[in-house]
Amino acid sequence: MMESRTTISIPSLVRIKSRALEKLGIYCKRSEFPSVAVISSSDIPADIMSSAKESLASANVQTSLWFNCVEASFEQAQSIFVSLPGDVSAIIGIGGGRALDVAKYVAFLARLPSIALPTSLSNDGFCSPNASLSIGDRKRSLPAAMPFGVIIDTDICLAAPEHLWFSGVGDLVAKLTAVRDWKLAFHATGEPFNDFAALLSDATVSQFISRPVKDLEGVRLLGTSLMLNGIAMEVCNSSRPASGSEHLISHALDRICTRPRLHGLQVGVATYVVSRLQGYQSDIISRLFGECGFWNAIKSDPFSRSEWLEAARLAPSIKNGFYTVLSSRDCVDEIHSILEDDAVLTDCFVP
Numbered sequence: 001m002m003e004s005r006t007t008i009s010i011p012s013l014v015r016i017k018s019r020a021l022e023k024l025g026i027y028c029k030r031s032e033f034p035s036v037a038v039i040s041s042s043d044i045p046a047d048i049m050s051s052a053k054e055s056l057a058s059a060n061v062q063t064s065l066w067f068n069c070v071e072a073s074f075e076q077a078q079s080i081f082v083s084l085p086g087d088v089s090a091i092i093g094i095g096g097g098r099a100l101d102v103a104k105y106v107a108f109l110a111r112l113p114s115i116a117l118p119t120s121l122s123n124d125g126f127c128s129p130n131a132s133l134s135i136g137d138r139k140r141s142l143p144a145a146m147p148f149g150v151i152i153d154t155d156i157c158l159a160a161p162e163h164l165w166f167s168g169v170g171d172l173v174a175k176l177t178a179v180r181d182w183k184l185a186f187h188a189t190g191e192p193f194n195d196f197a198a199l200l201s202d203a204t205v206s207q208f209i210s211r212p213v214k215d216l217e218g219v220r221l222l223g224t225s226l227m228l229n230g231i232a233m234e235v236c237n238s239s240r241p242a243s244g245s246e247h248l249i250s251h252a253l254d255r256i257c258t259r260p261r262l263h264g265l266q267v268g269v270a271t272y273v274v275s276r277l278q279g280y281q282s283d284i285i286s287r288l289f290g291e292c293g294f295w296n297a298i299k300s301d302p303f304s305r306s307e308w309l310e311a312a313r314l315a316p317s318i319k320n321g322f323y324t325v326l327s328s329r330d331c332v333d334e335i336h337s338i339l340e341d342d343a344v345l346t347d348c349f350v351p
Ligand SMILES: [Zn+2]
Pocket: 123, 124, 171, 243, 247, 263, 267
């Protein structure tokens, strides 16, 4: 539920451009961070690591701690926080989701500014007020602080594996059904609706839809759109502008699938399915996914229909008191026929 909030925190430093990583040191220096801790994903290419190190060193920014992050867990964040040297003035996260979430949460615990440097754009987590971390074996979205800085090197994100790009596209397009669910909740339960946040969320998708091409400019658009979506969440202090029933289905899939797929791939397909339930914008979504190659990416590794049906049954109970189209009626039979008969989804599912 939304609370009124007096201050909205947004990133002060935003660089979304080619070769931005080379300037990491300069950005830190200008922001008056003489000493930083870097948390990087263990699987990022060695040349990205060396380039970051070189950039910080050449700007005389001291790296007091460099941590190679293997898991996005609360326990990991806690142990880094405990070992944090006293002179650190900012925490930098470099990598995919894992390192960024951990860096964001360590910074939150230490009350320090964080800088997110995503090496791919597979979801909207790099610029959100939450950190997605596991506690024990459960994944949780923990309240944290918005990053102070967002640095997206478009060359690096463009070179990232293609399925990560499609995952980012899926997570972005989800905003259409999320905002629709939010409106449904407003009408059904009186949950406050924030016009500005919803408008911002819708606008980010429209901007990308106008040019859904995977090139440097496309990466810039996708990165900007995902970032502004994080701001939309911050504006209304709620995940509503970014996440609705399509995310509930994806969370349910994470729990039951033998092999859960990338967040945005699950969310993207669920967005189309939910748009059919909502009776709204299905054409726009299917066309966009066709144009940018998303459907082909799904067809190359189809989902299991029976797992999706189980997820559809579980999804409405995932988040208490969260009204969506799935709360408006029992949608399982409708989802069953959409998965079986909708021509758009041909070859996206195996039994
Ligand atoms: Zn998402």
